[in-house]
Amino acid sequence: MSRRIIVPFGPQHPVLPEPIHLDLVLQDERVVEAIPSIGYIHRGLETLVAKREYPEYVYIAERTCGICSFIHGMTYCQGVEQVMNLEVPERALFLRTIWSEYSRMHSHLLWLGLFADAIGFENLFMASWRLRESVLDVLEETTGGRVIQGSCKVGGVRRDIPGETLECMVRDLEGFERDFKEIANVFLRDESIIARTRGVGVLSHGDAYHLGAVGPTARGSGVAIDLRKTGYAAYGKIHFKPVVETDGDCYARCAVRVKEVFSSIDIVRQAAAKIPEGEIEVKPKGNPNGECFSRAEQPRGELVHYVKGDGSRHLVRSRIRTPTLTNVPPLVKMLAGCELADVPVIVLSIDPCIGCMER
């Protein structure tokens, strides 16, 4: 038996967009164990809740993550609204759903690009990001911000999407879907992608469930958990099925995300068809007094915002549990037994968002 050595992986590594450190215990080329350490970019956003009034904290909650910022803002608002017993107007809920789905498309396309890049498929990486740009353009046109939308507020949304714009968005989705089909085929069928991802980093159904995997990582292993099915925002009025794959390897996780982009397109279409006319916000009266766990489905999985108020303008506690944090134990499990050369692909396959994990 050969000697065991430890190879440090990260926090700076070409494949990692954000810093996480893994100590890889190797025997020859095989990883025996992976020991993660986090804490490189802790920003203390939760503490800021005591210094900013609760309506302004939305801006900070949104900046937890630079990719799914809208959903962070929305989840925080949902929590505060629940504490204050606010009835959010229907139209605002539909608008939140539409923006959430656009965020999901943009996040998944970003990830698909990064994944292609990790595999070494530069051309595909650029094709994905070119498509993502068209999603960002829609977000900028409707909210004013490409990445940080800033359109959610306690009690509703800040901006309305006029009817014509909505029609135009739905029309543009057709072209987007056609273009995305082209690259989706590459991700799902191309020989080189399959060779690099099939059977790599397998997470069994049982492990995914017991280690608390969420989002596409869980759904790639056949665990059909999708928080959108709980019917927050307007999801209760929309028909869709969670995308589930059963193989549990990197290919399955990639396939889940590819198919979720199609399901997002469908959700936006349904929401645009069903959106009612009316108000887009209610004015909150008084201050939040009480506590609430608010949950939502981020592109990476289940996001939890805990808010606690004591009847003053400032909340006393905010706690954010992001999906990447719960996906780290499954990641450690996937890494055990893999080849060193597969580590980048496996790490990326959980779609790690370290900035939002450490808040």
Added chain:
Amino acid sequence: MAFFEMAKTAILTTLKSPATRRYPAVSAKVTAISRGRVTIDPARCISCGMCMRKCPSGAICVVKDEKTWSVDRLKCVVCNCCVEVCPAHCLTMETGYSPSMTVHEGIEVVQITYVKPERPPQKGAEEKSGQGS
């Protein structure tokens, strides 16, 4: 399983014009509601300090005695909050970004030129006291 799935997209890409813009020869894409940077109309600011209190990043500083309004461009996260809360509606969100700068140039100080309009004193005071009694 298939070979050369990407070939069609890749070949078409070489035939199409570039997806990116030739910035700065072609200006960057902005929409009517894009958030670029905050500007102030110093003639209308009433120095109430609301923007300073509500700014989530603490970028604004209003000094009432010196009649100055300043914003730290490098701290500002362009969230539009100050524009929404300003009671005098003197802040606007421009669509263009502020140019790149060094740390020391980030703070922009504006002298507030607002003058409280003179109230016709006698008549107003009389009316008020009349109402009060």
